[in-house]
Amino acid sequence: MIICVTNQKGGVGKTTSVSALSGAFGKMGKQVIAIDLDPQGNLSSSLGYDDPEKTIEGVLFDQYDVEESLHKVNDHLLLAPCTKSLGSFEIEMLNKIGREKILSKKIGHLEEHCDLLLLDTPPSLNLLTVNALSLAQDVLVPINAEKFSIEGLKEVLLTIDMIRDEINPKLSFAGAFFTMFNRQKLLSKAMEQEVTTMIGEEHLFKTKVRVNVALQEAYTLGQLVYDYAPDSPGAKDYLKIAEEYLKKMSLAK
Numbered sequence: 002m003i004i005c006v007t008n009q010k011g012g013v014g015k016t017t018s019v020s021a022l023s024g025a026f027g028k029m030g031k032q033v034i035a036i037d038l039d040p041q042g043n044l045s046s047s048l049g050y051d052d053p054e055k056t057i058e059g060v061l062f063d064q065y066d067v068e069e070s071l072h073k074v075n076d077h078l079l080l081a082p083c084t085k086s087l088g089s090f091e092i093e094m095l096n097k098i099g100r101e102k103i104l105s106k107k108i109g110h111l112e113e114h115c116d117l118l119l120l121d122t123p124p125s126l127n128l129l130t131v132n133a134l135s136l137a138q139d140v141l142v143p144i145n146a147e148k149f150s151i152e153g154l155k156e157v158l159l160t161i162d163m164i165r166d167e168i169n170p171k172l173s174f175a176g177a178f179f180t181m182f183n184r185q186k187l188l189s190k191a192m193e194q195e196v197t198t199m200i201g202e203e204h205l206f207k208t209k210v211r212v213n214v215a216l217q218e219a220y221t222l223g224q225l226v227y228d229y230a231p232d233s234p235g236a237k238d239y240l241k242i243a244e245e246y247l248k249k250m251s252l253a254k
């Protein structure tokens with residue numbers, strides 16, 4: 002299964018979610034590959050790879066095979082990191098025919114080598130995000146309850162429809178979940194109602210990821226939250242999101 006974690010809005014918890022969910026699926030015994038498709042390189046550094054030599058841009062720019070770019074995080078998780086040179090992808094590929102499918106061509110076969118392939122995306126609908134959505138089967142959308150990111154969710158839903166119609170008929174919206182949720186806040190409750198109305202109860206994850214400093218600390222220290230603070234609320238919440246996702250999947254398929 003290939004999952005794209007995306008939201009065009011910045012700072013909603015995409016990268017934290019890819020890192021923590023990759024760790025959570027690994028803890029559940031799955032083999033996971035995570036791909037950093039955001040030139041900010043936050044996923045790479047949050048998993049301990051700050052200045053990698055072999056990167057996903059090297060793969061996309063035809064320098065070597067994706068297998069060479071895979072770095073071991075633990076026995077259950079491999080990472081294809083990036084650096085800021087991935088930022089030139091859009092310009093480099095400007096005149097290339099089939100540019101939306103470059104990622105699929107280069108890494109599509111990895112699906113056979115793992116249970117779950119997770120893609121982190123930049124906070125915009127650029128060519129990298131389009132490539133991620135062209136490859137993915139499922140889209141997961143983190144929504145930051147602290148920021149008003151419902152607009153971002155609307156845009157993602159429109160984008161999914163567009164990509165499904167034009168490029169990737171297999172693409173499906175797996176659901177949205179709240180990150181940085183604070184039950185006490187009125188705004189969080191109001192947002193929950195609005196999102197439920199917009200996407201339907203079946204598409205909103207029951208688990209909400211609470212505001213939790215351990216997630217932030219693990220991220221900054223370049224560690225999985227399951228190594229840094231396995232009993233923290235953040236670690237537990239993401240494990241539940243991973244369980245909910247796998248349950249939804251087996252029901253749907």
Ligand SMILES: Nc1ncnc2c1ncn2[C@@H]1O[C@H](COP(=O)(O)OP(=O)(O)OP(=O)(O)O)[C@@H](O)[C@H]1O
Nearest residue numbers: 011012013014015016017124181211212213217220
């Ligand atoms: N549940 C949480 N509790 C506390 N802090 C969090 C939580 N989730 C994420 N953060 C922090 O919020 C900030 C933004 O998170 P993150 O980088 O994952 O968002 P993003 O959507 O990937 O951002 P960008 O759009 O820039 O890629 C980070 O500092 C992260 O550590």
Ligand SMILES: [Mg+2]
Nearest residue numbers: 015016039043
């Ligand atoms: Mg990010």
